Amino acid sequence: MADFIKKIANIDRRYIFILIALTVIIPLLFPIGMPVTETKEVMAVYDYIEKLPQGSAILVAMDYDPAALAEVYPMTLAVFHHAFSRKIKVVGMTLWNTGAALGELAMREAAGDIARVGEDYVYLGYVVGDVNVIMRMGEDISAVYPTDYGGKPLAESPMMKGIKNYKDIALIVDIAAGATPELWVAYAGDMFKKDIAVGCTAVSAVGYYPFLNTKQIIGLIGGMKGAAEYEKLVKSRGTATAGMDSQSIAHILIILLIIIANISYFVMRRKDKLLKKA
């Protein structure tokens, strides 16, 4: 028995890798369809956009790179889908250079046939500067982005005729893989008194609860589960919903592994104590 426990405690990590791979792949191939329940943090973002009058404009900052794609790309698409279906104009941009092309891909994919570039959405792309960009856009967006990502002068976009700075933006949504929400909250939220919503990876989500508590952000879409909740709310099943089964089973596996590891630890510790006494 003690040898078995010892073997379990020192199991080759490749077996763990195989188990993780199977728990991710099998539910993707054979979906279980576990129900996703909405949380109030995600509902807050949805309700805010739902209540915006048609023709309002929102700014979506896609501050992520391909590494965080699995978690934040589905929520980006879901937010765009929501905005376009409600005839809300979207100004897209990014503070991450590796996210520049991703933002354009996301807007194009979400727009499909329901939204047109220049009339319903504009993608501004990336400019170096982080805080300086956020602050300058508060005065004049075209001073930072004289052209859109495709090189077309902003003045020629019908949509941008009525949008000069944050005063013409109803909501700023920062979908981030890093710490940019803190910059948006500090500079756009506090300086320019704009409402900010945050979408982020699950790991970062816990760090934004202080802002949620003080109402510095109006809502929070955290991780793939948050993305799946938003997909459910906008009735658009995407990769986040599909990934929930895999994530659920993988979490259960990790919990079981931790429990088994601790049981083996305590058994081995007790055995060592008994040996020392003897």
Added chain:
Amino acid sequence: MKLRVPLILCFLCGLLMIVQFFIPHPPFTNMYEKLLDWAIIISIFTIVIGLSSLIKLHYTRIARKTPERPYSVVVFVGMAVMATVGIINGVNGKEFEWLFKNVQVPMQATMFSLLAFFIASAAYRAFRARTLEATLMLVAAIVVMFARVPIGSFLWQHIMPDSVLQWRENLPEDVAGWIFNVPSMAARRAILLGVSLGAVATSLKIMLGIERSYTGSGE
């Protein structure tokens, strides 16, 4: 003189930015907008510095014939290909987009996805309830992992008897919510306050010339 000019410039610019915050009228608003434009332009030069630093590092590896030099060659080839395609066809061109979608995106996503395997293995080997603090962390981690996926609510609502469900319909999610909104938030708020106060102190030190590392003087 060589040291004094940057210190005086730093102090004056910092002071101007503070003053304009409290006087949002011309000429301070015009000055503020100009300074922001200059800051954005100067930031662009950081890309040049980053690029030259990267080239220097990898060139040195190739020149010294280190064992990792094949990867440095790959870095140069990748950089040259993406830059050439981007400059010739534009960043909106089909070729650049193809390279980004089919090379960079899958590679970067894959690198990050490897974390899942290593985290599982590390959790199995290192997550032990050796002390009280470790036990608390372990319990909190298990509760959050269980509650933050749909299976947590699903199992709770299908396993628990009706009497328990009437008391708490979704206890795992309630407990995870409490962890996020009370102890975790308190700790996070303390860290944010500490970092913010540190940033204020460092900014004052830079403005007053106490912190001079940006001048390259080594102090």
